[in-house]
Amino acid sequence: MSVILVVDDDPEIRDVIQVYLRNEGHSVLEASDGVEALGVLAQREVDLIVLDVMMPRMDGIKACMQIRQSYSVPIIMLSAKEGDLDKIMGLSTGADDYITKPFNPMELIARVKAQLRRQKMLAEKGTxxxxxxxxxxxxxxxxxxxxxxxxxxxxxxxxxxxxxxxxxxxxxxxxxxxxxxxxxxxxxxxxxxxxxxxxxxxxxxxxxxxxxxxxxxxxxxxxxxxxx
CATH class of the missing domain: 1.10.10.10 (Winged helix-like DNA-binding domain superfamily/Winged helix DNA-binding domain)
Structure with a gap:
């Protein structure tokens, strides 16, 4: 079972994501902005982060940059912006993948599985x-x-x-x-x-x-x- 942190200021979006993730057998932690996310990471070890871009207090871009200073956990960013420059900006801050809103929850689940599978393969290669x-x-x-x-x-x-x-x-x-x-x-x-x-x-x-x-x-x- 993987532990996944979902960071989004919209509680309805968090609820939808956590339902799908829990149906896949994952444990889900939630945060409403980057500040809360960093607090969760200081307390708990997580296997993957789903991180929204537009949030109050600390947005996803700043949060991703701070997370990357201390953690190598995979990050999937969510954003309502669709342009290539926005995608490149998200990846440049250290995100591993990028999905634009509105998104199909099953696509997000597929991306999550791909990132977790990649992490597992890295661990196996490490042996x-x-x-x-x-x-x-x-x-x-x-x-x-x-x-x-x-x-x-x-x-x-x-x-x-x-x-x-x-x-x-x-x-x-x-x-x-x-x-x-x-x-x-x-x-x-x-x-x-x-x-x-x-x-x-x-x-x-x-x-x-x-x-x-x-x-x-x-x-x-x-x-x-x-x-x-």
Whole structure:
């Protein structure tokens, strides 16, 4: 049974989400804004967060940024905004997925299952005690730990998965579709810049100069790679 935190200022939306989640066997915690959410996280360990964007006191964007400073738990953001820029903004703050309102509750449940399945697979891979070292980049899959130039790098679960995929096959070029299908475990039938945004976030965290990356290289027209 997974523990899921639902953060939304609309109690009716929280009620709908928690009914569907509990029907799937999950335990649900609730918060009405980012401040309450941070308070819950300080008291309880959760497996996933469903986080609304527009809320009083502390909105979802600010809450996501603060959560990412201390926690790597998967975050699915909810927003009434539909534009690509709004989606990119949500992912850039550290969210792992994004759903626009109004949404089909069954779609949300499917996204939740996908994120939890991905977390489980990461944990299973960790039991193999894989450690990868590429120059000053160190990845410990068992501990979900990354350091660069001797300093720990705090990555989201999806960022960690993308980095592990590239680093495990140095020199191999992965297309955006291949990355999406390998990491998200879904067919790459998307039209947004999801993979590009996560690559950009990784470079911001790992590269001395993200505009001239030493590790995550772009092979124009093909995809991305990490060389030894």
């Amino acid at each position: 193999a005690h894989h450690q990868i070292t590429i120059r000053e980049l160190f990845i410990d899959r068992a501990k979900h730990y990354v350091s660069i130039r001797g300093q720990e790098a705090t990555l989201t679960p999806l960022e960690f998965s993308i980095l592990s995929l590239l680093a495990a096959s140095p020199g191999q070029v992965f297309s955006a579709d291949a990355i999406y299908e390998s990491v998200w475990k879904e067919r790459a039938g998307y039209t947004d810049n999801t993979v590009m945004v996560h690559i950009r976030n990784l470079r911001e965290k790992l590269e001395l100069n993200p505009r001239k990356p030493e590790y995550i290289k772009t092979v124009w027209g093909v995809g991305y790679k990490i060389d030894n």
